[in-house]
Every structure is written in structure tokens, then in C-alpha cells.
Amino acid sequence: MKNYDGIALFSGGLDSILAARLLMEQGRTIKCLHFYSPFFGHPGRVEHWQEVYGLDITAVDASAPFVDMLKRGPDYGFGSAMNPCVDCKILMMRLAKAQMPSYGAQFLVSGEVLGQRPMSQRRDTLNVIRRDAEVRDILLRPLCARLLDPTAAETAGLVDRSRLLGMNGRGRKEQLALAEHFHITEIPTPGGGCKLTEKENTRRFWPVLSRLAAPDVNDFRLADVGRQFWHENFWLTIGRHRFDNEAYAGLLREGDLHFKVAGFPGPIALGRSSRSWNPDAVREAASLVASYSPKACKASEEGQRISVRVTRGDQIQLVEVIPSRETVFHEPTWESARDELHALRKPEKQNRD
């Protein structure tokens, strides 16, 4: 393990590929770390990336520290949705720095380009990230290094500064030309696919963070599955198809309610809350779950009694319901999440290095 010159943060995006390859072209040995969580990352693609980009990549699960950061509240706030980009980068750099001794690495590499993103890649923000992650002496940004002060790796002669770049701004022309230089034909689409930047996912994740007493990684994974409904602090997720129903099996934990219409095909649903479910909330949830079983709805219209089996641990209860979507449970909207996030906005934190 201890034979690497540097550790690179590897998102799978083009910039992170180019940053690592640029240093490898100088003869430096680079270990790429691909951090993943319920919100970002694709650990299943690591093997493919290694093959097509000629990189040495290890996937690292950052879920728990990332969720801890969300729970504490990001110091630099959220971006256009629920994305805490500055705090995220600080955290990833801290995590990568902690791994340096095991790889024998002397510097950290990041593919940031000055001015490429409005929030996290402004010059002052790049300085803040470097300062707060405590990587001032070890962080190298090869794609825009010529526009920044020389780092220790450059002044010590470990990296040839004259072969680093001075990329600036949002255009991708220079990156694409460099990709061609490295004979990279599979160009990742820009954006990276972080779920926290998307409205649809913010709508799912925000109630978990704002309403549960102590949300954890499993909660955010559950929020990514099925239809989401909330009533006060009672959370109901209803499977949309077989894959959702199967996913619940791996997410179910002590205290959860498991709903299934008795005697008819229909979805599986999980109920979760920081407090005990009262009988009214259970009945409302059961009625909503039954409304997603067309056969149960038809049978109910024909006068048949419909029951939903509600299981909690080894306790099973049959709840008689009329299937209905007129309910106290509601699907959270992007607009309400956005308004709550806006209300949290702090004045910009001091961004000087």
C-alpha cells in the first residue's frame, strides 16, 4: 500500500480523471479514492473506470461521516437544492488526508478548476476548502495549479509545476482537448449525478433530515425508495414496483411497521417514526397503502371488507380499512423543502484564507 506519491479524490467526472492522469504522465504514482454515500458515487463502476481510464481506484464508503455533517448542519450552507458542496469537499479532503499514511502518499490531488462552479470553485472558496480541511501544505490542484500559489509538492520538486495547467472557467474545451491527448474516448457527462443537487431528491431527503430526531444512513437509503408520504413525524414509504418491494427487505429495522394488503396483490410499505405510531396514524397509513392495490379497491367498491396486515417485529395486526387517498398523509414537495432550506440560509461565512 505504501508506494504512492499522491492520493486523488476521484468522483468519476472528467476533471478528476484528467487531474490524476496529468500527474501520472509526470511519472507520479497516484491512488484514486472514490467516495460514495446514499447521495453520490458509483462504487459498482470502479472496475470499469480502472479499465477505461487506466487508473488505480479504491471505493470508500463516506456515508456515515457525510450524514453526520448533514445532521450538524453544513457550515457553509446548502446550494441550489440540498447540496452542501463546500462542506462536502472539506469533508472528502479530510477523509482522504486521513488515508495518506496508509498509502505512503505525500500530497493530495483534486480536479477542481478555478471558476468552474459558482459556489464551490471560486478562488476564495477554494482557499476556504483548503484551510478548513487542513490540507494547505499538501493539496495540489493540477488543472488550475498555475493560477494558484505553488504547493509543497511543486517547490520540493516532486511535481513539475511547468507541466501543470491553468484552467479557468466553465468551458470544457480544454478538458476535452486534454482527454484526447490521453486517448480517453469515454467522456463522462458533466454534472456528476449527485442526488442532493436535484429537486426530486431534495423533496425526498429533506423531511428525513428535518423531521426525524436522529436520521442515519439507513433513513436516507429508505427515502430513496418508493413513494414518500409524511404526516407530522410519521413517515410512510410505499413500493412502486417489485424492485422497491425487494429493497425494503434490506432496509427494514426494529420498530418499523411493515404494511401489506391481506389477500390481494399490492405494494409493500414501511412506516417509520421517531415516536410510537398511534392507532389513527396506522389506520390512515393502512388505508393509503390499500389504495395502491387496484384489486383491493375494486373489491371494496363491491362491498368486500379489506384488511391490511401490519407487522412490527413478531406482532401482527389486521387493520380493516376502506382504501382511500384522501388522507392526512401527504407527499412532500420540492417547494416546501426549498422554502425551509431558504429560511436556514446564513449570511455568507468568512471566506478568507
Ligand code: SF4
Ligand atoms: S454536488 Fe454533491 S458530491 Fe458534489 S460537492 Fe456538492 S454535495 Fe458533494
